[in-house]
Amino acid sequence: MSEIFRTEGLSVRFGALAAVDGMDLSIEQGSIHCVIGPNGAGKTTLFNLLTGTIRPSAGRIVFRGEDVTGLKPHELARKGIARSFQITSIFPELTVRENLRLAARAGRASDPEARVREVLEEIELASKASVQAGFMSHGDQRHLDIGIALATSPALLLLDEPTAGMPPHETEGTVALVRRLRDQHGYTVILIEHKMDIVMSISDRITVMRSGKKIAEGTPTQVQADPVVREAYLGGVDPRLSERAHETGAPAEPGPPLLTLEGVSASYGLSQILHDIQLTVRGGEIVALLGRNGAGKTTTLRTIMGLLPPRRGTIRFDGHDITRLSPESVADLGVGLVPEGRRVFANLTVGENLLLPFFMSGVPAVERTSQLRRCFEWFPALVQRKSNRGDQLSGGEQQMVAVARAVVGRRRFLMLDEPSQGLAPRVVNHLAEIILEIRKQGVTVLLVEQNARMALEIADRAYVLEDGRIVHEDAAAVLRENPAVLGKHLVM
Amino acid sequence: MRSILALAVLLAAAPLLIVPLGGYHALLSEMVIFAVFAIGFNLLLGYTGILSFGHAAYFGLAGYTMGLLLIHSALPLWAAMLAGVVVAGMAAVIIGLLIIRKAGIYFAMLTIAFGQMFFFVAMRWKSLTGGEDGLSDIPRKAFFGIDLSSPVRFYYFCAVVCLAAAVVAWRVIHSRFGDVLRAIRENEARSAAIGYDVRRYKLAAFVISALFAAVSGTLYVLLLRYAFPQTMDWIRSGNVVVMSLVGGLGTFSGPIVGATLITFLSNYISFHTKYWQLVMGAVFVVFVMFFPRGIAGYVLEAWRRIRR
Numbered sequence: 001m002s003e004i005f006r007t008e009g010l011s012v013r014f015g016a017l018a019a020v021d022g023m024d025l026s027i028e029q030g031s032i033h034c035v036i037g038p039n040g041a042g043k044t045t046l047f048n049l050l051t052g053t054i055r056p057s058a059g060r061i062v063f064r065g066e067d068v069t070g071l072k073p074h075e076l077a078r079k080g081i082a083r084s085f086q087i088t089s090i091f092p093e094l095t096v097r098e099n100l101r102l103a104a105r106a107g108r109a110s111d112p113e114a115r116v117r118e119v120l121e122e123i124e125l126a127s128k129a130s131v132q133a134g135f136m137s138h139g140d141q142r143h144l145d146i147g148i149a150l151a152t153s154p155a156l157l158l159l160d161e162p163t164a165g166m167p168p169h170e171t172e173g174t175v176a177l178v179r180r181l182r183d184q185h186g187y188t189v190i191l192i193e194h195k196m197d198i199v200m201s202i203s204d205r206i207t208v209m210r211s212g213k214k215i216a217e218g219t220p221t222q223v224q225a226d227p228v229v230r231e232a233y234l235g236g237v238d239p240r241l242s243e244r245a246h247e248t249g250a251p252a253e254p255g256p257p258l259l260t261l262e263g264v265s266a267s268y269g270l271s272q273i274l275h276d277i278q279l280t281v282r283g284g285e286i287v288a289l290l291g292r293n294g295a296g297k298t299t300t301l302r303t304i305m306g307l308l309p310p311r312r313g314t315i316r317f318d319g320h321d322i323t324r325l326s327p328e329s330v331a332d333l334g335v336g337l338v339p340e341g342r343r344v345f346a347n348l349t350v351g352e353n354l355l356l357p358f359f360m361s362g363v364p365a366v367e368r369t370s371q372l373r374r375c376f377e378w379f380p381a382l383v384q385r386k387s388n389r390g391d392q393l394s395g396g397e398q399q400m401v402a403v404a405r406a407v408v409g410r411r412r413f414l415m416l417d418e419p420s421q422g423l424a425p426r427v428v429n430h431l432a433e434i435i436l437e438i439r440k441q442g443v444t445v446l447l448v449e450q451n452a453r454m455a456l457e458i459a460d461r462a463y464v465l466e467d468g469r470i471v472h473e474d475a476a477a478v479l480r481e482n483p484a485v486l487g488k489h490l491v492m
Numbered sequence: 493m494r495s496i497l498a499l500a501v502l503l504a505a506a507p508l509l510i511v512p513l514g515g516y517h518a519l520l521s522e523m524v525i526f527a528v529f530a531i532g533f534n535l536l537l538g539y540t541g542i543l544s545f546g547h548a549a550y551f552g553l554a555g556y557t558m559g560l561l562l563i564h565s566a567l568p569l570w571a572a573m574l575a576g577v578v579v580a581g582m583a584a585v586i587i588g589l590l591i592i593r594k595a596g597i598y599f600a601m602l603t604i605a606f607g608q609m610f611f612f613v614a615m616r617w618k619s620l621t622g623g624e625d626g627l628s629d630i631p632r633k634a635f636f637g638i639d640l641s642s643p644v645r646f647y648y649f650c651a652v653v654c655l656a657a658a659v660v661a662w663r664v665i666h667s668r669f670g671d672v673l674r675a676i677r678e679n680e681a682r683s684a685a686i687g688y689d690v691r692r693y694k695l696a697a698f699v700i701s702a703l704f705a706a707v708s709g710t711l712y713v714l715l716l717r718y719a720f721p722q723t724m725d726w727i728r729s730g731n732v733v734v735m736s737l738v739g740g741l742g743t744f745s746g747p748i749v750g751a752t753l754i755t756f757l758s759n760y761i762s763f764h765t766k767y768w769q770l771v772m773g774a775v776f777v778v779f780v781m782f783f784p785r786g787i788a789g790y791v792l793e794a795w796r797r798i799r800r
Contacts (some may be wrong), residue, residue: 073681074684074688074689074690077684077685085682089679093674100670102675102686149686152686208516321505
């Protein structure tokens with residue numbers, strides 16, 4: 001077989017972050033090549049580079065022997081590179097047929113109508129050809145998203161998580177579709193996918209990314225056996241952490257329940273994300289919420305915070321029913337959220353970022369100063385960065401600012417969303433110590449992590465989410481010694 | 493095509509309906525002239541989803557160019573009109589190339605800035621434009637031997653141009669090009685991802701709508717036989733946005749309904765009170781808040797329900 005597509009040292013930087021770093025890829029004609037990696041590894045950024053949405057800072061892209069580096073999206077599309085999108089991207093007010101016709105014409109099909117009919121059959125939407133695309137189910141829209149890419153008659157198909165947000169029975173249809181595209185029509189496919197059973201069964205080759213770099217590559221069997229890959233998913237962790245956790249330890253008697261979720265369900269539009277979540281966090285605990293990408297971890301935090309009102313169920317915090325409260329009211333009760341991706345304000349200095357929580361709350365200046373001082377005691381590394389702007393910080397420093405910002409202003413309960421994302425192992429360990437220190441100061445913590453090993457080292461208890469359902473709950477120490485459960489739900 | 497036929501009948505019959513009601517031909521002409529402006533503007537705002545607050549620049553630039561040529565040269569009317577439209581079109585190409593890469597509010601602000609530039613040139617370049625006084629006594633020459641001096645004849649001249657403009661817009665909307673414009677409005681990133689050069693299509697829509705504005709501007713100057721800086725200030729640019737919104741964005745008949753209604757109302761109300769702009773403002777607010785899809789949008793929906 002011959003190579004159709006390759007990248008050489010492809011890199012892009014966003015400020016201090018190397019989102020994709022020296023990526024070498026070689027794709028065989030007619031193969032299905034999977035790109036996997038933990039959240040934030042740079043997979044979608046890689047796709048954006050390959051399709052011209054982002055210009056690389058270094059490196060080359062070669063397609064069918066031609067250097068196509070730096071071409072614009074529409075130019076790459078005309079060369080024959082088509083993509084689908086992780087977040088469904090269709091023309092919602094047009095009918096399914098009109099959606100496909102636009103793409104078929106853009107792809108210079110000799111007979112666009114015939115191409116539209118072929119694709120309609122292929123994506124199994126022939127019966128819905130005249131339906132307005134925006135009114136279809138999530139699963140049908142996902143298929144249309146792939147169909148739009150197909151209708152341009154590409155030579156290379158990039159699929160960004162085609163099964164995102166799909167229930168298992170719909171997932172099977174999509175996997176069958178991707179398989180058909182290669183087996184019957186000879187398409188070359190690069191696929192980003194998180195569901196490991198799919199990845200392992202469908203791929204010819206797999207590239208594993210972490211922190212923008214390729215850390216492993218090979219056949220499914222090779223990759224599965226690679227210790228580096230397991231490490232990337234479970235995270236490298238300082239063994240002394242659990243000792244530290246023990247020293248600073250949980251209160252011998254966990255306090256009364258501080259946060260309880262009872263039968264909570266939540267949806268984004270048509271797709272239900274959370275199903276009947278039961279979860280309790282007691283005062284003084286560190287509770288970990290684990291699960292693969294797309295399992296519903298972030299949605300759980302957003303629902304607690306009041307950013308996404310649940311469809312059903314009750315959420316209580318410290319005796320108050322907070323199910324329908326606004327995010328501000330939830331925050332006023334002492335709940336802090338450190339969102340995924342840190343969200344440090346790039347134009348503000350570290351000091352200004354930390355003062356933000358006070359602007360609305362009328363805290364006296366004396367109190368403000370003492371809180372800030374305490375903050376810098378917890379995070380001594382931030383003292384000398386006090387006057388630096390947010391975008392001049394490293395990823396680890398940004399994470400510290402985000403955590404510090406969430407605990408100033410007398411938070412009693414802190415929710416952290418993937419705090420270790422994109423951080424070097426040494427920084428992750430430091431962060432873990434900070435979380436322990438925060439707990440020691442009397443703050444209760446709910447920790448969402450893909451780095452399961454780190455989370456389990458410092459947590460008291462853990463819940464495992466899968467497809468929006470709690471599938472496992474146990475003491476962290478038990479889960480730590482039980483790699484079977486971890487492997488089943490978290491790795492491959 | 494039924495809409496075009498209906499429009500032709502309406503345009504032909506309008507004087508018989510309006511004049512007995514106390515209207516006059518010049519008002520009818522003005523309504524039709526702004527309909528041309530709005531029909532073109534709808535291609536940009538309604539179908540492509542691009543908001544410009546500077547289209548009066550092309551309206552006024554074409555009017556001034558034609559006026560100057562009619563005053564200072566022996567060119568026939570058709571040639572002076574064509575020259576006005578071509579000059580405005582070229583200005584739109586140059587400005588469009590400079591700003592089309594900006595999106596949303598930034599684009600809208602830049603269109604205001606460029607629009608006001610033309611306004612200030614018209615104000616300051618007294619030797620050419622007559623400054624604040626404008627260009628007066630512009631001769632309304634015959635069009636290919638057809639005398640346009642009577643208000644009735646001039647109205648029918650405008651009506652024919654309006655019909656032609658509607659036919660052109662219809663063809664654009666129902667072409668492959670029009671399909672791509674709608675696709676860009678709905679999902680720009682995806683349009684680029686399947687291979688459309690989004691920037692070129694947006695530029696084309698910008699220039700086409702500016703050409704409609706230019707045609708409308710030449711007729712307006714011919715109607716008044718007078719060109720003045722206010723023909724190209726940003727308030728007039730804002731007016732055409734209002735007309736499009738009130739009529740119904742992205743519908744074929746919307747801009748015609750909106751332009752005629754707003755022109756008629758502002759004349760009628762300004763006849764009764766000097767606070768007419770206040771009343772027009774209130775009308776606009778009511779539409780944006782309670783009828784965001786405009787008159788045509790709601791009529792079309794009601795029609796679809798009845799047929800079901």
